Amino acid sequence: MSGHLAVVGLGPGDARYVTPEAEAALAAAQALYGYGPYLDRVPVRPRQSRHASDNREEATRAAAALRVAAAGARVAIVSGGDPGVFAMASAVCEEIEAGPDSWRTLEVAIVPGVTAMLAVAARIGAPLGQDFCALSLSDNLKPWDVIERRLDAAAGAGFVLALYNPISRARPWQLGAAIERLRRHLPATTPVVFGRAVGRPDEHVSVTTLAEADAADADMATLIIVGSRATRVVQRNGQAPLVYTPRAVAEVSA
Amino acid sequence: MSGHLAVVGLGPGDARYVTPEAEAALAAAQALYGYGPYLDRVPVRPRQSRHASDNREEATRAAAALRVAAAGARVAIVSGGDPGVFAMASAVCEEIEAGPDSWRTLEVAIVPGVTAMLAVAARIGAPLGQDFCALSLSDNLKPWDVIERRLDAAAGAGFVLALYNPISRARPWQLGAAIERLRRHLPATTPVVFGRAVGRPDEHVSVTTLAEADAADADMATLIIVGSRATRVVQRNGQAPLVYTPRAVAEVSA
Numbered sequence: 397m398s399g400h401l402a403v404v405g406l407g408p409g410d411a412r413y414v415t416p417e418a419e420a421a422l423a424a425a426q427a428l429y430g431y432g433p434y435l436d437r438v439p440v441r442p443r444q445s446r447h448a449s450d451n452r453e454e455a456t457r458a459a460a461a462l463r464v465a466a467a468g469a470r471v472a473i474v475s476g477g478d479p480g481v482f483a484m485a486s487a488v489c490e491e492i493e494a495g496p497d498s499w500r501t502l503e504v505a506i507v508p509g510v511t512a513m514l515a516v517a518a519r520i521g522a523p524l525g526q527d528f529c530a531l532s533l534s535d536n537l538k539p540w541d542v543i544e545r546r547l548d549a550a551a552g553a554g555f556v557l558a559l560y561n562p563i564s565r566a567r568p569w570q571l572g573a574a575i576e577r578l579r580r581h582l583p584a585t586t587p588v589v590f591g592r593a594v595g596r597p598d599e600h601v602s603v604t605t606l607a608e609a610d611a612a613d614a615d616m617a618t619l620i621i622v623g624s625r626a627t628r629v630v631q632r633n634g635q636a637p638l639v640y641t642p643r644a645v646a647e648v649s650a
Numbered sequence: 651m652s653g654h655l656a657v658v659g660l661g662p663g664d665a666r667y668v669t670p671e672a673e674a675a676l677a678a679a680q681a682l683y684g685y686g687p688y689l690d691r692v693p694v695r696p697r698q699s700r701h702a703s704d705n706r707e708e709a710t711r712a713a714a715a716l717r718v719a720a721a722g723a724r725v726a727i728v729s730g731g732d733p734g735v736f737a738m739a740s741a742v743c744e745e746i747e748a749g750p751d752s753w754r755t756l757e758v759a760i761v762p763g764v765t766a767m768l769a770v771a772a773r774i775g776a777p778l779g780q781d782f783c784a785l786s787l788s789d790n791l792k793p794w795d796v797i798e799r800r801l802d803a804a805a806g807a808g809f810v811l812a813l814y815n816p817i818s819r820a821r822p823w824q825l826g827a828a829i830e831r832l833r834r835h836l837p838a839t840t841p842v843v844f845g846r847a848v849g850r851p852d853e854h855v856s857v858t859t860l861a862e863a864d865a866a867d868a869d870m871a872t873l874i875i876v877g878s879r880a881t882r883v884v885q886r887n888g889q890a891p892l893v894y895t896p897r898a899v900a901e902v903s904a
Contacts, residue, residue, distance in 0.1 A: 405772075407669070415764065417666035454897070478764075480771040482897075486779025489894035493884045500886040506772035508764045510669065510732075517734040518659075518760035525740025526792075527800055529783040529809060538780075538899035546781055546807045553803035554796065555783060630747045632754040640743035643708070643736075645792035 399465035399502055402472040403479040403488055405509020406437055410595040413515070418507045425472035429461040430484075434474045452536075454487035462491055466498045478511035482532045482560045512619040513558035516591030519601045521630070521638035523589060523621045526645065528556035533563075533570045540570070544577055551581035556627060556641055559620040563611060571620070572611035578622055582606055587623040587639050590614060603629060603639055653719035653756055657739050659732040659763020660691055664849040667769070672761050679726035683715040684738075688728045706790075708741035716745055720752045732765035736786045736814045766873040767812035770845030773855045775884070775892035777843060777875045780899065782810035787817070787824045794824070798831055805835035810881060810895055813874040817865060825874070826865035832876055836860055841877040841893050844868055857883060857893055 402421040407413025422428070422438055429435075432448040440446075449457045457473065465471040475483040485506050492499045517524045529550040535543060550557055557578070562571040578586075584607035592600040592615065602613070606622065614620060623641060630638040656675040661667025676682070676692055683689075686702040694700070703711045711727065719725040729737040739760050746753045771778045783804040789797060804811055811832070816825040832840075838861035846854045846869065856867070860876065868874060877895060884892040 405768075412671035412674070413669050413762075415661070415667050415669055420666070478768045478772075480768060480776045480778050482779075485772070485776035486894050486897050489775050489779070489882075489884060489892050490896055492886075492892065493882065497887065500884070501888055503889065504892070506776065508667075508768040508772040510762045510764060511768065514659075514732045514734060514762040514765065518732075518739070518762040521743050522734045522739035522760065524734050524784075525736075525743070527783065527785045529781065529804070530778075531781045537897050542808065542899050546809065549803040549807035550783070550809070553800045555800065555804070628743075628747065630743060630754070632746075633751065634755055635757065638743050638746065638758070640740050642744055643740050643791050645796050 399468045400470045401461060401465040401488070401502055402505045402507055403485050404472050404474050404507040405478040406434060406474055406476055407510040408477060408512055408515040408595040409437065409593065413510050413595055415509065418509060421472055421505065421507050424470055426470045427464055428472050428474060429457050430474035434476050438474060454484060455491060458484065458487040458491040459495065462488070462495060462499050462502070465502055478509045479506055480508065481511040481530060512560065512594065513621065515594040516589060516601065516619045516621060519591060519594055520589050520603065522640040523623055523627055524556055524558065525641040525643060526556060526624065526626060527554070528558060530558045530560060532560045533574055534561040534567060535570060547574055547577050548581065551578050554624050556624045557622040559622065562614045562618055562620050564616050571614055575606070575609050575611060579606055583625065586625065587627045587629050589621040589639055590618055591621070592618045603637055653722045654724045655715060655719040655742070655756055656726040656759045656761055657733040657742055658726050658728050658761045660688060660728055660730055661764040662731060662766055662769040662849040663691065663847065667764050667849055669763065672763060675726055675759065675761050678724055680724045681718055682726050682728060683711050684728035688730050692728060708738060709745060712738065712741045712745040713749065716742070716749060716753050716756070719756055732763045733760055734762065735765040735784060766814065766848065767875065769848040770843060770855065770873045770875060773845060773848055774843050774857065776894040777841070777877055777881055778810055778812065779895040779897060780810060780878065780880060781808070782812060784812045784814060786814045787828055788815040788821060789824060797828070801828055801831050802835065805832050808878045810878045811876040813876065816868045816872055816874050818870050825868055829860070829863050829865060833860055837879065840879065841881045841883050843875040843893055844872055845875070846872045857891055
């Protein structure tokens with residue numbers, strides 16, 4: 397019997413974002429692994445074991461799932477959003493590279509999903525309508541000066557920025573520092589979107605400016621989009637404003 | 651009767667990527683608008699009109715759909731991948747901003763989808779496992795020197811790059827020029843992924859290096875991922891290699 401490991405993206409948090417491919421991979425699994433709150437989104441099925449673990453245990457979780465798959469089981473690791481964007485797919489690849497030879501013969505399927513920045517952007521218009529960067533503000537695995545250099549490079553070259561992992565109890569100052577840093581490059585009026593828990597009952601999306609943006613309005617479930625110089629806000633009658641970045645770039649941005 | 655416009659992402663090209671939310675939006679529409687090949691992916695339903703248009707007619711298509719929605723109909727515009735990533739959502743926002751006041755009272759729903767870079771990344775491992783940029787190589791709406799500056803900034807700061815719209819009959823040299831440009835910043839051994847038509851019967855995904863990458867291997871349906879200095883290739887026994895970017899950034903990248 398040959399094992400199989402699927403790394404499955406659940407999308408931003410509601411069943412209406414789960415693709416048929418993800419649904420099929422979850423249904424076929426004998427064992428499910430994942431961070432508890434993500435696992436809680438998956439309907440309980442008979443004859444399927446569930447193994448919840450903590451947020452910061454990606455490597456241990458990946459290794460445990462690989463071990464069970466290598467023993468012949470059909471295993472799925474669940475991820476919020478897309479597993480390839482600041483999530484489990486990279487941790488699984490790391491473990492395969494570092495692990496025993498038997499892990500390299502395993503069939504591994506990564507099942508993509510709607511990542512948070514796409515869901516937040518969709519809620520508010522089309523802020524990612526031109527070139528953009530996705531950047532994690534977590535300095536757990538990356539020196540802070542690398543993050544600063546990437547903020548400088550991206551904002552300076554006119555990319556829109558999607559900021560993942562903006563803040564946590566253990567990382568309280570990073571988002572404020574990033575906003576401060578971006579103010580060196582972008583006008584005070586640059587639109588900023590805070591998208592919290594999109595697709596979940598407690599969803600909250602708000603639009604502000606770079607001058608007014610306040611790190612205290614974000615938590616672990618927030619994804620932040622910082623516009624470029626080209627990003628616009630369209631006020632509407634009786635509808636929420638639209639934030640979008642036009643397709644055309646008229647001139648060299650500063 | 652008040653109209654409604656949905657801008658719906660179909661994902662990379664197979665029904666297994668269409669989210670339940672997208673499916674529901676398509677089923678509820680009285681009129682469908684879109685680029686012909688995308689519209690062809692949507693099952694024909696009775697009492698639903700279909701309006702195919704050409705690739706380059708985004709603004710005209712958006713305006714036509716808005717006009718019909720403003721007259722009271724339930725309208726859907728279909729997009730490949732995600733509508734907010736180099737697709738129709740931005741064109742719709744532009745038309746709303748430029749159009750009559752009545753378009754600003756319309757209910758507009760953007761329905762996100764799995765964009766090409768996520769699908770290509772999933773097929774090959776986790777190349778987008780660290781900070782990354784999405785950049786369109788089309789200079790139809792953007793001066794080429796802006797594209798060059800963005801390539802320089804992103805590669806120089808250690809972002810992985812996802813290149814959309816790499817090549818077309820009208821834009822034959824841009825991808826070659828971009829690869830040449832990236833060679834100034836990145837080692838010859840940097841992994842490069844060509845992902846063509848992922849999720850469709852003629853899917854083809856290949857891995858090469860920046861030194862060997864050949865623009866002639868891409869066409870309009872290709873999405874290219876250029877790794878950072880940190881991106882790795884794991885050879886496997888009896889399985890395709892895995893390309894991934896580790897979560898940890900050990901030091902300041904050049």
